[in-house]
Amino acid sequence: MELLTTGEADIRRAADGIKAGLLVAFPTETVYGLGADAFNQVALARVFAAKGRPRFDPLIIHIASLETLDRLADLSALTPLMREKAAALMARFWPGPLTLILPKKPEVPDLATSGLPSVAVRCPDHPAALELIRLSTGAVAAPSANPFGRLSPTKAEHVRDQLGDRVDFILDGGRTSVGVESTVLDLSGGSSPAAAAPVPRILRPGGLSREAIEAVIGPVEFLAPGFSASEAAGISDPTAFTPGQSGPVSPGQLKSHYAPITPLVLYSPEAMASLAYSPGELFIFFSPKSRDSWLAVQNRTFPKDLIWTLSDSGSTLDGAANLFDLLHKLDRLEAAYIRVEAAPPYELGPAINDRLSRASTL
Template sequence: MQTSSSPLDQALALLKAGELVGIPTETVYGLAADASQPDAVAKIFAMKGRPADHPVIVHIAGRDQLSDWAQNIPDAAWKLADAFWPGSLTLILQRKAHVPDAVTGGQDTVGLRAPAHPLTHELLQRFGGGLAAPSANQFGHVSPTTAQHVFNEFGEKLGLILDGGPCQVGVESTIVGLTSEHPTLLRPGGVPAEAIEAVLGVKLIHHEKPSTANLRVSGLLDSHYAPRTPLLVGPLGALENEATRRLETGERIALLHRSHMLKAVHGVTAHAMPMMAEPYARDLYATLRQFDNGQFDVLLLETPPQEANWLAVNDRVKRAASGWLG
């Protein structure tokens, strides 16, 4: 009797045939294609509406594949791979000549990561190569953290989505540049900068904009991760005043807060966000998607704390916001 193939088998067959698959990682869900097939990678850009010069991260099974994609690999890269892979850390390294321009955006660098989600880790081990896999959403929109989010984004246009449950980190990977003399933090994310600095024994240079490091990397445009409903960010008191003002014109308002509400604003849908940085990061995108449902005219989000462990959250909020109050 012939048995039906598993979702993992189906994913492998589709990827080898140059098709796209939605995959879970511990950070966000990715839209994956065989990174060695430029035509397959082009399908990612077409489905996402992503600019052609915007590079994508190549996902690999682990450190043993680093030299398949990168050359002149510094000792720092091996140290970080040993410390954090599989995990939420992307390394920017000098590309090998065979790496397609479709992956690198025409640059001489490539971003590499070994994701920690067990389902995708097994997929990569069986696949043997690398998967280009930016977030599985329309370019610039809120990243997906569940398989349902991916389906909501693409529907039947995407033939297979591997359901690995909700993402446990919830924001994208930390990106560290290792192509110059000094390691550079290009994007804060799932691995704290302080943990990376502890492994390397040096401070990271921080770059607010990728252009200052002469690199284009994933997820660092000024407007990114954004809900389609306008998102205004500010201290709670300013948000409550803004909500009161907007209610007078009949607007429908959702207020996402951490602090205790100073006053109840009748007619406003209030939602309490987590108090700690890790659960806040895990819930951020799902919450934005929950309220970005056409039922509200504006979303008001209380400014997160400015402590170091909130760096990745504040980076994503800054890029998602359409305006600031207070």
């Protein structure tokens, strides 16, 4: 593993590595991705092996220009209405933290899509990521750069500490700005002309809010996570899906995911307010307001490193940006439990709560 900067020479070196079949961890606006040439099946297999990722979990392919989308997605398979929605979303939110599920071209390797007839695509909003993609193959498959099921990385050091020599290069672009993965929106349900008014579905809440999406294309559905790891493992062929099999159709659909090593429990604000403190535990309140209310009831002082807030401003955008970085920090303290208050249910609050609920042990 070699740590590189986001200078031009280092990005070009990393891009040459991707063209040669190597693995490159790189910053995006959401989290760090573990990148490989999306059309190189050997390199894709290395991604799954490095992460310990089951092959039933499809990858997101990152592009730097809409011209590349023609190599990946068959937009002609969508209904005219869904094509309009796709075009509006790309124009408004790409580059940005939005992944679209679209009908795929036959040339896309089944390993990248877990054998599904659809492909997950996004254009990241980060200059180093875009330059890396442009200088390499134009299409880089990149799940989060962490062991499968563990905390996503928002700093280069998180990648180094969790993956080490399983990655060839790490581009260090500092801390990511959004802090949670992209929102995944399924548009492939509109691929059948016979479909009755197909509605786009959010398969994973993330760095783009539902409200922002609906302001552009109208109502969308939200599909709650429907698969436990054991349910997914029960699929007849665990290495890939075939059309018609029941299982995840996008990354981030497993019920258990994004977890620290330390047991974590998520609480509603009401339940969190009534908790009593036990030795060896760490508490994360969403804002100083809820923390201070709880402290007033406790009527005692606590060491600084036991009680934390996710957002000092009470903003869900700040909370999302801080989430994984704070959990990485607290995981190193080897506490008995991390007890976390849920975020408000608006803007990026659903994405925060989605990650915390999948990490929760209860």
